Amino acid sequence: DQQVKQNSPSLSVQEGRISILNCDYTNSMFDYFLWYKKYPAEGPTFLISISSIKDKNEDGRFTVFLNKSAKHLSLHIVPSQPGDSAVYFCAASGGNQFYFGTGTSLTVIP
């Protein structure tokens, strides 16, 4: 059973516009959430994270929002750049558990 879901396998956005990537989870015991970015032929690299005690965390162009009641988090990239084109994985953790979503492939069109 998939505990972390990314329902959009792909997303295309015009350069300069906002990219919004979504993620849903099922386990209310998860207390830490992360976003990773992955280029082809490379391992995932950490992008941004958020603790369950917060509802927003911002780092430059990247902002993660957490809605615990809806068990939903989202990653906003503003403004989107062509170099942001990659696969984005959300991940959720709690204790020793760590689960990845299936990823969303973002394409930023110049």
Next chain:
Amino acid sequence: DAMVIQNPRYQVTQFGKPVTLSCSQTLNHNVMYWYQQKSSQAPKLLFHYYDKDFNNEADTPDNFQSRRPNTSFCFLDIRSPGLGDAAMYLCATSRGSGGAYNEQFFGPGTRLTVL
């Protein structure tokens, strides 16, 4: 630079021929993980070590074994690779578990091809 290194980047083996993938880290992290990732799927955790404590995921096939001889190195042994084991294998490390300690740092991966 502190990092997670995986060798080789690409590995080709024959059906049934044992293969070993290696991972090393200079981060001095306590936890090391092995993941299997197939196309368009989430990385699937195979096992992890918290220091020397080995933790096997319930659905990891017996065909997969792991060794962690010291803090810096971890190996993935596939005893009799099948065609279904062709995948990207990712090694990751973290400082510990819980909260921000769960932030995992990944190596570049080893792409395994089984002929």
